Amino acid sequence: MKRKQKPKLAVFKFASCDGCQLSLLDCEDELLLLADAVRIANFAEASRAVLRGPYDITLVEGSITTAHDAERIREIRARSRFLMTIGACATAGGVQALRNYRDVKEFTRIVYARPDYIDTLATSTPIADHVKVDFELRGCPIDKRQLLEVLAALLAGRGPKVASHSVCVQ
Numbered sequence: 001m002k003r004k005q006k007p008k009l010a011v012f013k014f015a016s017c018d019g020c021q022l023s024l025l026d027c028e029d030e031l032l033l034l035a036d037a038v039r040i041a042n043f044a045e046a047s048r049a050v051l052r053g054p055y056d057i058t059l060v061e062g063s064i065t066t067a068h069d070a071e072r073i074r075e076i077r078a079r080s081r082f083l084m085t086i087g088a089c090a091t092a093g094g095v096q097a098l099r100n101y102r103d104v105k106e107f108t109r110i111v112y113a114r115p116d117y118i119d120t121l122a123t124s125t126p127i128a129d130h131v132k133v134d135f136e137l138r139g140c141p142i143d144k145r146q147l148l149e150v151l152a153a154l155l156a157g158r159g160p161k162v163a164s165h166s167v168c169v170q
């Protein structure tokens with residue numbers, strides 16, 4: 001009898017501090033169980049696997065701040081059955097969205113010796129501004145128990161006991 005394939009899990013990062021991915025890595029024992037239940041297809045922080053997809057579950061950390069980011073998230077969406085954004089950067093633009101109210105060119109002039117090398121959009125925007133998002137988990141960083149609950153629910157084929165657009169619990 002043919003063995004059932006494990007669902008493919010992918011984790012992608014955009015503009016962010018990596019703190020939400022670290023929340024997942026901080027799950028220790030639960031992460032081992034999770035790693036046994038899924039096939040890690042892409043998770044640069046934790047694995048060398050680079051599979052193109054399609055992915056059954058995709059976690060996205062970070063906001064969109066470059067034209068390349070905007071193109072990349074569309075490609076990732078096209079390869080993802082269920083796409084979940086994790087953290088304030090991905091769900092609301094993050095602290096880097098402060099640029100949305102100022103002149104970003106002025107910032108790059110002040111900070112960088114060669115601002116002409118900096119290729120950035122004038123805004124930092126949440127992932128949902130660019131592609132359809134199936135679930136949003138908020139927090140800065142996210143609550144690892146909430147993340148595990150949503151992943152466990154998805155793998156069990158039931159509804160999560162955490163609301164999408166969950167309030168920040170930190």
Ligand code: SF4
Pocket residue numbers: 016017018019020021061062086087088089090094095139140141142
């Ligand atoms: Fe870091 Fe907070 Fe953004 Fe998560 S939401 S990546 S912890 S800044």
